Amino acid sequence: MQCEECGKKPATVHIIKIENGAKTDMHLCEQCAIEKNPINLKANFSVQDLVAGLLKSGNKGPFKVDIVHEAKCNVCGLTYSKFKAAGKFGCSNCYKVFGDRLNPLFKKLHGNIIHTGKLPNKAGSKIKLVREIEKLKQELNTAVMNEEYEKAADIRDKVRELNSMEQEEHNGQLD
Amino acid sequence: MGSWIKDDGPNNNIVLSSRVRLARNLSNVPFPAMLTKESSSDVIEKIYDEEMRNGVFKEYKFYNMQDTGFVDRYALVERHLISPNLAAQNSIGAVLISNDEDVSIMLNEEDHIRIQAVLPGLQIKEAWNIASSIDDKIESKVDYAFDDRLGYLTSCPTNVGTGIRASVMIHLPGLNLSSNINKILQAVMQVGLTIRGFYGEGTEFIGNIFQISNQITLGRSEEETVDNLTGITEQILNKEKEARGLLFDNNRIMLEDKVWRAWGLMTNARSISGQESMKLLSEIRLGIDMGILKRIPVSVLNKIMVDTNNASLQKSAAKELNTPERDILRAEEIRKLLMQ
Ligand SMILES: [Zn+2]
Ligand SMILES: [Zn+2]
Numbered sequence: 001m002q003c004e005e006c007g008k009k010p011a012t013v014h015i016i017k018i019e020n021g022a023k024t025d026m027h028l029c030e031q032c033a034i035e036k037n038p039i040n041l042k043a044n045f046s047v048q049d050l051v052a053g054l055l056k057s058g059n060k061g062p063f064k065v066d067i068v069h070e071a072k073c074n075v076c077g078l079t080y081s082k083f084k085a086a087g088k089f090g091c092s093n094c095y096k097v098f099g100d101r102l103n104p105l106f107k108k109l110h111g112n113i114i115h116t117g118k119l120p121n122k123a124g125s126k127i128k129l130v131r132e133i134e135k136l137k138q139e140l141n142t143a144v145m146n147e148e149y150e151k152a153a154d155i156r157d158k159v160r161e162l163n164s165m166e167q168e169e170h171n172g173q174l175d
Numbered sequence: 176m177g178s179w180i181k182d183d184g185p186n187n188n189i190v191l192s193s194r195v196r197l198a199r200n201l202s203n204v205p206f207p208a209m210l211t212k213e214s215s216s217d218v219i220e221k222i223y224d225e226e227m228r229n230g231v232f233k234e235y236k237f238y239n240m241q242d243t244g245f246v247d248r249y250a251l252v253e254r255h256l257i258s259p260n261l262a263a264q265n266s267i268g269a270v271l272i273s274n275d276e277d278v279s280i281m282l283n284e285e286d287h288i289r290i291q292a293v294l295p296g297l298q299i300k301e302a303w304n305i306a307s308s309i310d311d312k313i314e315s316k317v318d319y320a321f322d323d324r325l326g327y328l329t330s331c332p333t334n335v336g337t338g339i340r341a342s343v344m345i346h347l348p349g350l351n352l353s354s355n356i357n358k359i360l361q362a363v364m365q366v367g368l369t370i371r372g373f374y375g376e377g378t379e380f381i382g383n384i385f386q387i388s389n390q391i392t393l394g395r396s397e398e399e400t401v402d403n404l405t406g407i408t409e410q411i412l413n414k415e416k417e418a419r420g421l422l423f424d425n426n427r428i429m430l431e432d433k434v435w436r437a438w439g440l441m442t443n444a445r446s447i448s449g450q451e452s453m454k455l456l457s458e459i460r461l462g463i464d465m466g467i468l469k470r471i472p473v474s475v476l477n478k479i480m481v482d483t484n485n486a487s488l489q490k491s492a493a494k495e496l497n498t499p500e501r502d503i504l505r506a507e508e509i510r511k512l513l514m515q
Contacts, residue, residue, distance in 0.1 A: 076205045088285075091205040092320035092328040095335075102332070106325075109333055112394020115326025117337035118307070120314050127323045 003029035073097045129166045133159055177254065177276035177293055180481055181474040184296020188464045189412050191344040191384070191477070192293050194255075195302040195401070197310055198329045198338035199288040200320040206330040207267060207283040215267035219282050221317055223271065231312045232271055235280075240268040246495075249486030255293065257281055278309060285330045286338075288313065295473075297408055299341050303401050326393065336393030341401055343408050344373075348383040348461045349418030350411075352430075359411060360385070366407060367391055373453070382453030382480075387411075423465050434462030442513050446502040449484060452509060456480060475512050483508050 001011045009029035071080040076090030080098055083089060095102065106113045119127060136159050143152040178184075179192035200206060204218060223237060240248060240261065248262040256276065261268045261284045271280040281289040290313070292305040320328040326336040334340070350356045360370055371386040387408065389400045422430050437458035440447075447455075456479055462468040463476075481487065483505045489496050492504060 075203075076209050078209075087332070088208060088330050089206060089328075089332070090209045092200060092202060092322075095322060095325060095328050105332055106335070106393055110336065110391045110393035110395075112336075112391070114324055114394055115322075115336045116394055117326060117339070117396040117400075118310075120319050120321050121311065122314065122318070123321060124323070 001027050003027065003032050005029070005032035071098055071101070126166065129162055133162050133166065136162070177256070179277075179293045179295040180254070180477040182295050183473055184294060184298055186412055187296035187473060188460075189346055189415050190297040190408060191346055192255075192295055193297055193299040193302050194291060194293045194342045194344070195299065195306045196289055196291040196340045196342075197306050197327075198286040198334045198340075199290065199310065199313070199327060200329060201287050202318045202320045204287065207285065207287060208330065210267060210283070212267060215283050218287050219269050222282060222288065222313065223269075227316060231309075231316075234274045235271045235278075236274065238270050238272070240265045240270070246486050246489045250490045253484040253487050254481055258284060258289075260284055278305060280309070280313075286334070297343065297405065297412070299343065299401050299405050299408070303339075303341065303397060307397070333390070334392050337395070337397050337400065339392055339397050339400055340388050341404050342386050342388035343404065344384060344386050345408065345411060345415075346382075346384050346457065346460060347411070347415050348457050349415050349422055351383050352422055352433075353418045355414070355418060359414060363387060363407065363411070366403075368404065368407065381450060382457040384453075384457070419461070419465060430461075430465065431467055433458050434465070434467045438462065438468060441509055444506045444509070446499070447506045447509065448502055449505065452479065452483060452505060471513070475515070479509055479512055 003009050003011045004027050006029060009031065011027035012030055013028045013033040015026040015028065015033065072078070073090055073094045074097065075093040078090035078094055083094065083098065089095065103113050136155055140152055140155045140159065143155060201218060201221065204214070207215065210218065223232060248265065251257045251270070252259050252262050254276070256272055256279045257270050258281065261270065261281050267283045269282040277293060279291050290306050290309050292302040294302045322328055327338040329335050329338050347356060350359055363370060367390050369388050369390050371388070372380045373382065373384045373386070387404070389404055437455040441452070441455050441459060456476065459468065460476055463471055485501055488501050488504050488508070496504065
């Protein structure tokens with residue numbers, strides 16, 4: 001498919017705009033998507049930022065740009081596209097608001113999405129229990145693999161005990 | 176003056192210093208870039224209040240950036256006590272510096288709190304222990320932005336998780352002279368470490384000094400990070416020793432010539448740029464380690480490296496100096512230090 005704006009280059013960006021319930025599709029080349037910015041939005045939100053962010057992220061096209069839901073932090077006001085452009089969060093609540101869509105970024109930067117290091121002393125006892133259970137489960141696997149069944153049984157008992165503690169903790173929090 | 180400047184440490188003929196920095200933020204307060212001037216002083220007040228001033232931070236000096244002059248701010252940068260970023264952002268930032276200058280805590284830099292501990296030689300683990308215990312003390316006072324799944328939440332996604340940046344400042348003239356440096360640096364980058372120049376991110380490599388640090392902060396514990404960097408530094412250290420030994424055995428005259436020329440210039444020059452003095456200082460360090468030059472205390476060498484930088488020179492002269500004036504004063508200071 002050719003670009004609907006210039007008609008010369010192949011369309012690699014697919015923009016879906018939903019305004020007042022009416023849906024418009026646009027197929028553009030990267031250049032037109034960035035330079036011509038053909039969609040007039042009422043808000044001061046720039047498609048340019050969003051597309052530039054996507055292009056920078058190194059994904060291979062064609063891109064699908066969904067303009068309907070723009071995540072915005074309710075504490076500091078940072079939008080997801082602004083975050084993509086600047087690369088910095090505005091406050092700790094941004095992490096919650098942007099949620100799982102950050103996972104590919106964390107994967108790219110760190111190869112991981114779960115913290116395994118230090119916990120503040122004030123951190124809930126629940127997370128400490130969960131950590132302990134995870135650790136024991138790994139030990140259990142090793143014990144089974146090494147055919148150390150007696151040791152495995154001991155560890156299994158411990159895991160059960162900690163699991164019920166975690167359950168109590170959970171119920172306690174619900175009260 | 177920090178102990179990394181004035182004291183000896185394990186392997187400090189090659190590893191000049193070990194540093195650990197922890198990034199922390201207060202919960203429910205926007206990160207510094209989003210703060211108004213007023214709320215930024217609330218952040219400082221929360222961490223440095225009456226109780227902390229007379230307790231945890233009793234042996235610390237406090238500098239508010241807005242009350243600290245340009246030269247004084249950059250003299251702190253040259254002593255590696257604050258980042259260029261904090262020095263530049265002079266309206267909301269502050270720093271707490273321990274009296275021994277081994278620990279500095281930047282407030283309202285990119286994150287609300289950045290705890291840094293620096294020690295001489297290869298002592299990354301020791302630096303981590305110091306930084307972590309200060310972290311515990313601050314945490315008993317304030318609520319950190321922490322998420323069960325993501326760990327310590329930071330302004331930049333590159334720091335989320337442990338918020339740790341462990342680094343060594345390492346002097347590698349042997350690997351450079353034997354043309355092995357690029358091979359080593361490439362290998363280091365492939366194992367997920369970052370290499371920066373003497374003045375940090377984006378600066379060029381001068382005086383054969385490299386800063387090597389971890390990149391990953393999520394999904395790897397602080398201990399793993401510290402052990403990993405220590406292990407790799409030990410390997411580089413051994414390669415550097417090997418290269419120095421081979422140079423001494425096979426290219427002795429070339430080596431001696433380089434070292435004595437450097438000594439001649441540094442002890443006789445009447446005007447010298449910072450760039451040239453860093454290059455010559457590297458050769459003098461090498462000459463001392465190889466037994467070509469008589470031993471000079473590491474504190475003298477490090478003072479040349481730190482105190483003859485632009486801001487520190489102007490601070491000791493107590494006036495602004497232009498480039499030619501600085502070069503003249505630098506040559507004078509270096510002669511004084513080396514000939515004492
Ligand atoms: Zn086009
Ligand atoms: Zn936010």
